[in-house]
Amino acid sequence: MxxxxxxxxxxxxxxxxxxxxxxxxxxxxxxxxxxxxVDEGVAMVGILLTIAGCPMAKxxxxxxxxxxxxxxxxxxxxxxxxxxxxxxxxxxxTRLRGGRVKPAxxxxxxxxxxxxxxxxxxxxxxxxxxTANLAVALAARGLAVGLLDADVHGFSIPGLLGLxxxxxxxxxxxxxxxxxxxPVAHDVKVISIGMFMRPGAEDAAVSWxxxxxxxxxxxxxxxxxxxxxxVLLIDMPPGTGDAAISIGHLLxxxxxxxxxxxQSAASDVAVRSGILARQLxxxxxxxxxxxxxxxxxxxxxxxxxxxxxxxAVAARLSVLGDAVPITVSIPFSSAVRVGGDSGMPICSAxxxxxxxxxxxxxxxxxxxxxxxxxGRSLPLAIH
Ligand SMILES: Nc1ncnc2c1ncn2[C@@H]1O[C@H](COP(=O)(O)OP(=O)(O)OP(=O)(O)O)[C@@H](O)[C@H]1O
Numbered sequence: 001m002x003x004x005x006x007x008x009x010x011x012x013x014x015x016x017x018x019x020x021x022x023x024x025x026x027x028x029x030x031x032x033x034x035x036x037x038v039d040e041g042v043a044m045v046g047i048l049l050t051i052a053g054c055p056m057a058k059x060x061x062x063x064x065x066x067x068x069x070x071x072x073x074x075x076x077x078x079x080x081x082x083x084x085x086x087x088x089x090x091x092x093x094t095r096l097r098g099g100r101v102k103p104a105x106x107x108x109x110x111x112x113x114x115x116x117x118x119x120x121x122x123x124x125x126x127x128x129x130x131t132a133n134l135a136v137a138l139a140a141r142g143l144a145v146g147l148l149d150a151d152v153h154g155f156s157i158p159g160l161l162g163l164x165x166x167x168x169x170x171x172x173x174x175x176x177x178x179x180x181x182x183p184v185a186h187d188v189k190v191i192s193i194g195m196f197m198r199p200g201a202e203d204a205a206v207s208w209x210x211x212x213x214x215x216x217x218x219x220x221x222x223x224x225x226x227x228x229x230x231v232l233l234i235d236m237p238p239g240t241g242d243a244a245i246s247i248g249h250l251l252x253x254x255x256x257x258x259x260x261x262x263q264s265a266a267s268d269v270a271v272r273s274g275i276l277a278r279q280l281x282x283x284x285x286x287x288x289x290x291x292x293x294x295x296x297x298x299x300x301x302x303x304x305x306x307x308x309x310x311x312a313v314a315a316r317l318s319v320l321g322d323a324v325p326i327t328v329s330i331p332f333s334s335a336v337r338v339g340g341d342s343g344m345p346i347c348s349a350x351x352x353x354x355x356x357x358x359x360x361x362x363x364x365x366x367x368x369x370x371x372x373x374x375g376r377s378l379p380l381a382i383h
Pocket of ligand 1: 120122123124126127128129130151154155156237238290291292330331333334336337338340341355
């Protein structure tokens with residue numbers, strides 16, 4: 001390559017630096033630039049897509065075109081789009097797996113990724129909303145964030161993050177052989193059981209038995225190309241069922257956040273999910289109270305579901321074992337529901353909303369180790 005003309009080298013570098021939107025690595029690094037030639041100001045660039053019908057083909061082609069056109073003295077760009085052959089694809093998938101030919105759980109053992117499982121005692125308490133917003137808040141800080149939706153009873157993460165197609169179904173991830181590329185929303189790489197259900201059979205997963213659920217979670221941890229993550233959040237099914245046990249076995253180093261509403265009925269069962277996590281060797285790192293107390297715009301206190309549930313769960317778990325370092329209350333805010341319904345989490349839609357500010361506090365508490373929010377009151381108000 002050393003006898004390459006400077007302009008050809010400049011075009012090669014420019015197109016090689018284009019990022020694949022799904023793999024989030026440069027085309028040069030991925031071996032997707034086949035050849036580059038320049039003849040009298042015309043750049044001819046051959047690119048190789050990973051699979052035929054790649055949903056990102058148009059975008060990649062355009063990005064390559066723009067990158068080449070940005071090189072001085074290039075007046076025209078021709079892009080020839082091809083597809084990798086089996087051998088090239090296998091080489092790529094092996095490289096993406098860090099040299100491993102066979103898929104393996106990338107989050108087991110000595111991973112640098114923090115794994116945080118978000119759990120609750122019962123359904124409908126706001127666990128998925130917490131997971132989605134926490135993911136968005138952490139990604140907004142520049143962390144590489146993955147989100148695994150393991151909630152077979154209500155895989156709401158794709159909807160909460162706007163990953164639905166025109167029929168309102170969870171988008172399907174692209175596959176490169178047996179490697180699954182997680183769709184990205186709000187800078188978070190997302191994989192959900194809902195993305196793999198046959199249209200019309202979305203409810204079938206609810207009746208999955210333990211081994212099937214275990215296999216699916218195991219496959220997600222091995223086959224999904226998350227790349228190097230700072231944090232992997234897992235939206236757990238509510239309760240103390242099979243998924244919690246599977247995650248406990250597959251990811252014993254996972255930290256656990258317990259979500260509860262302020263009511264005592266919800267907080268009693270939340271304690272149980274924290275106890276189970278500990279029995280599986282995991283550390284309960286915090287309790288998040290959702291739909292908590294706040295103030296109406298005129299300053300009148302507003303407690304639609306009472307108050308104190310989060311602190312009560314943290315206190316009970318602290319008495320029963322290690323102290324739980326983080327307790328955060330996310331105030332009730334209609335904007336949270338509106339954001340969730342429209343696929344625009346409040347942490348993206350309005351970072352000044354009271355609930356968004358509380359999610360920020362949670363993100364800070366989690367990523368400044370040793371910091372405790374316990375007992376600290378957050379600035380709450382309802383608009
Ligand atoms: N802080 C909040 N303020 C207002 N509404 C909220 C808040 N948190 C969650 N909600 C709303 O509560 C409802 C239930 O939330 P969510 O789906 O996150 O619960 P969940 O515990 O994940 O339920 P499941 O496990 O059954 O899927 C949603 O309509 C959501 O918008």
